[in-house]
Amino acid sequence: MKENKAAGKSFSFSSCRAVISSPAHTVLRHHLLLSIKLKLSWSRCYCQTPALLQSINHKPPHGHGINAQDSQTELYISSSSRWTELNKRYQLSAKHAPQTRQKNRSFGLKAPSFVLLLTLRISVSLRMSASLWVWRLLAVWTLLAVSSSQRNGLNAVDFSQRFGNALPSLSRPANASQIFYGVMFDAGSTGTRIHVYTFIQKEPDGLPVLDNEMFHSMKPGLSAYADIPEIAGHTVRQLLRVAKKTVPPVEWKRTPLVFRATAGLRLLSPAKAHALLEEVQDVFDESPFYVPPDSVSIMNGTNEGILAWVTVNFLTGRLNRDTQKTVGILDLGGGSTQITFLPKSKKTIESAPADYIVRFDMFNSTHKLYTHSYLGNGIKAARLSALGALGSDGLEKKVFKTSCLPKKHTGEFSFGGFSYHVSGVTNGVTGFKACYQEMLKVVKGIINQPHELKDSSTFYAFSYYFDHAVEAGLIDESRGGAVKIRDFRKRAKEVCNRPSKRSQLNPFLCMDLTYIVCLLKDGFGFKESTVLQLTKKVRNVETSWALGAAIYHFQKFRIH
Numbered sequence: 031m032k033e034n035k036a037a038g039k040s041f042s043f044s045s046c047r048a049v050i051s052s053p054a055h056t057v058l059r060h061h062l063l064l065s066i067k068l069k070l071s072w073s074r075c076y077c078q079t080p081a082l083l084q085s086i087n088h089k090p091p092h093g094h095g096i097n098a099q100d101s102q103t104e105l106y107i108s109s110s111s112r113w114t115e116l117n118k119r120y121q122l123s124a125k126h127a128p129q130t131r132q133k134n135r136s137f138g139l140k141a142p143s144f145v146l147l148l149t150l151r152i153s154v155s156l157r158m159s160a161s162l163w164v165w166r167l168l169a170v171w172t173l174l175a176v177s178s179s180q181r182n183g184l185n186a187v188d189f190s191q192r193f194g195n196a197l198p199s200l201s202r203p204a205n206a207s208q209i210f211y212g213v214m215f216d217a218g219s220t221g222t223r224i225h226v227y228t229f230i231q232k233e234p235d236g237l238p239v240l241d242n243e244m245f246h247s248m249k250p251g252l253s254a255y256a257d258i259p260e261i262a263g264h265t266v267r268q269l270l271r272v273a274k275k276t277v278p279p280v281e282w283k284r285t286p287l288v289f290r291a292t293a294g295l296r297l298l299s300p301a302k303a304h305a306l307l308e309e310v311q312d313v314f315d316e317s318p319f320y321v322p323p324d325s326v327s328i329m330n331g332t333n334e335g336i337l338a339w340v341t342v343n344f345l346t347g348r349l350n351r352d353t354q355k356t357v358g359i360l361d362l363g364g365g366s367t368q369i370t371f372l373p374k375s376k377k378t379i380e381s382a383p384a385d386y387i388v389r390f391d392m393f394n395s396t397h398k399l400y401t402h403s404y405l406g407n408g409i410k411a412a413r414l415s416a417l418g419a420l421g422s423d424g425l426e427k428k429v430f431k432t433s434c435l436p437k438k439h440t441g442e443f444s445f446g447g448f449s450y451h452v453s454g455v456t457n458g459v460t461g462f463k464a465c466y467q468e469m470l471k472v473v474k475g476i477i478n479q480p481h482e483l484k485d486s487s488t489f490y491a492f493s494y495y496f497d498h499a500v501e502a503g504l505i506d507e508s509r510g511g512a513v514k515i516r517d518f519r520k521r522a523k524e525v526c527n528r529p530s531k532r533s534q535l536n537p538f539l540c541m542d543l544t545y546i547v548c549l550l551k552d553g554f555g556f557k558e559s560t561v562l563q564l565t566k567k568v569r570n571v572e573t574s575w576a577l578g579a580a581i582y583h584f585q586k587f588r589i590h
């Protein structure tokens with residue numbers, strides 16, 4: 031019983047009362063869920079929510095952003111069924127039980143809440159006395175909650191202790207003895223993603239290895255639900271299904287859930303961002319997983335840059351060797367863009383703004399990294415900036431014109447829950463040169479130029495750098511590849527000056543490619559001959575800050 035309490039699963043009359051008197055929106059949310067459970071159609075539940083319908087109808091890029099209801103999702107998830115076999119070999123001692131945060135909600139809330147709604151529905155339809163039904167319900171609820179709290183009596187594991195100073199490496203050892211999991215949510219401005227990592231600890235003090243990653247994403251980003259935060263909770267709940275299918279049920283109580291939001295939520299008002307985070311926290315608290323303290327938050331840009339650098343250097347096997355041989359990273363999101371590298375020249379450190387140089391402790395040594403996240407310089411935010419649409423109101427009546435779109439083009443695009451009408455300039459100049467001048471306004475005087483980028487250096491670039499290089503036909507989607515900045519410029523020029531089928535498919539390709547060239551050359555100050563290594567996955571793991579964040583969470587290395 032003591033263990034159950036420590037895991038925040040104790041049930042009391044007062045917590046039951048608190049739930050019953052909870053705000054109307056909570057009841058509404060459970061009502062929606064109940065409707066789904068009762069297999070009412072999506073359109074009946076959510077037809078008033080265009081953003082959600084958009085997410086349902088969205089065609090995912092590169093086969094990743096599959097809607098959780100899509101049958102492909104099931105196939106993707108089912109490839110993880112080997113957990114049962116792995117789990118047989120897994121033994122963790124109970125002494126690793128962590129200090130779990132006390133939840134203000136009882137475990138097993140979801141099932142009783144369905145009972146509540148079902149009961150209320152029946153009581154209304156049978157015209158029975160409401161108070162009689164509430165008392166009956168309390169009894170049923172108490173029984174259900176107590177029984178579910180007894181069923182789930184496992185203790186969670188503190189991973190920060192288990193990892194110690196060990197550096198995980200990526201491999202598939204034959205005789206794995208201990209398997210554990212970590213779940214990381216990446217809530218970006220253009221989508222929400224879940225990464226379920228499987229680690230294996232062969233020896234208690236040895237190196238854990240990253241065995242597997244399950245990845246899934248949903249669009250649009252949570253900021254699109256700023257005015258309907260309940261839907262954000264629903265998105266996270268959908269994605270949690272991947273964790274439930276990947277992690278064996280016996281491991282749920284010791285598998286940590288961590289949620290980090292980036293530019294999308296940074297760009298919202300604190301009150302709206304808070305409401306979204308609260309919804310996510312509620313979903314986490316209802317879940318059967320381990321919810322560590324500070325599991326739901328907005329990550330700062332510095333950490334976003336450093337953790338992506340950790341991911342890439344870890345996956346390419348550079349972290350545990352000579353750190354002077356690390357590679358830099360370039361991440362281009364929808365709302366923000368990050369650059370991180372280990373400076374080789376003193377001049378870079380001396381001439382950089384003070385907060386761009388960050389000390390970072392890992393494996394008993396301190397590294398000085400150059401890192402910065404530019405909020406508002408993500409590719410979608412840059413579109414808005416160039417169009418002069420940032421912060422604009424009366425959007426329904428406005429048409430934003432740009433020389434980056436084909437002359438006769440009229441259309442719209444959505445970002446952060448808003449739709450913008452756009453068109454080409456019918457009587458003005460269009461093409462690469464004119465477009466470049468528009469994009470220059472978004473980077474000039476805003477992006478710092480680190481001294482040493484004028485020399486040759488190795489950078490890995492991913493996210494929208496990768497997506498647009500694929501779209502422009504510069505790299506193969508499955509293999510990625512090395513691309514010179516000069517190649518990006520040449521292709522941008524072709525796309526802008528000679529509209530083709532490709533630009534008909536994506537009228538924004540000229541604008542986006544031009545922005546990429548402008549950001550790299552006139553923003554960061556790279557030479558045209560600089561080669562970027564464009565990568566979506568390294569050794570089948572997503573290149574993003576998420577793995578770095580999982581390692582950070584487990585290792586507790588210091589960023590200061």
Ligand SMILES: Nc1ccn([C@@H]2O[C@H](COP(=O)(O)OP(=O)(O)O)[C@@H](O)[C@H]2O)c(=O)n1
Pocket residue numbers: 216217218219220221223251292293294362363364365366367408493494497566572573574576
């Ligand atoms: N694991 C991930 C995460 C993001 N991405 C891509 O990164 C781009 C945008 O990232 P984002 O919406 O998180 O951007 P920010 O909100 O951080 O600016 C999209 O192209 C995503 O598909 C990815 O390829 N793999």
